Amino acid sequence: MMIDHGFTHEIHHRHGTALLRFARTLTLGDAHAAEDIVQETLVRAWRHADRLGTAPAQLRPWLFTVVRRLAIDGHRAKQARPAEIDEEEMLTRPVPDGTDHTLDRQVVRDALRTLESEYREVLVHRYLLDHSVEETAAELSIPTGTVKSRSSKALRTLRATLTTAR
Structure with missing residues (x-):
């Protein structure tokens, strides 16, 4: 037809x-x-x-x-x-490979080494070992107020060190 x-x-x-x-x-x-x-x-x-x-x-x-x-x-x-992903976006999109995490750890480790040992010990217990103020005080045989003041000073010092390292 x-x-x-x-x-x-x-x-x-x-x-x-x-x-x-x-x-x-x-x-x-x-x-x-x-x-x-x-x-x-x-x-x-x-x-x-x-x-x-x-x-x-x-x-x-x-x-x-x-x-x-x-x-x-x-x-x-x-x-x-x-x-669908734009081809140009795909070429510029970062691929997570752990490099940033590794570099961050290295920078923080180096900054921790600049602290005096008594301040570094407090931060290690508080943030790396995830101990409470009371647990840290008992472990280090110091008053809780000392743990708080050392933590505060150590964090300020680290912040200043890391800010200037950038």
């Missing part, structure tokens, strides 16, 4: 704007996706022209159903595959 290309041209002329508006609504304003959906709808109308009849004016419900189904299929396909 010979298919009349004027049939799809007439469908596009009569319904194209409304189909595009409807497809844009379904694609949340994505103009390219909407255009693709309308184009695929017209291709399907062309393929089924012999079954659809010759009256393009009466095809509106069928066309809108096809647009809606294509939009749903497109949405489902996006949900089923991983998110």
Whole structure:
């Protein structure tokens, strides 16, 4: 059977704007996706022209159903595959490899070595061994107030050392 290309041209002329508006609504304003959906709808109308009849004016419900189904299929396909990543973004995205963590540890270790031993001991117990003030005081045989003041002074000194190291 010979298919009349004027049939799809007439469908596009009569319904194209409304189909595009409807497809844009379904694609949340994505103009390219909407255009693709309308184009695929017209291709399907062309393929089924012999079954659809010759009256393009009466095809509106069928066309809108096809647009809606294509939009749903497109949405489902996006949900089923991983998110697309821009190639340039992929090339500039840092890859976590542990280097930053290792460097940070080395810088902090070096800064801790600059502290006097009594201040370093307090920080080791408080932050590296995760002891409470009371546990640290008992372990080092010093008053809790001394633990607090040494912690405070040691942290200020470390902060100053690390700030100037940058």
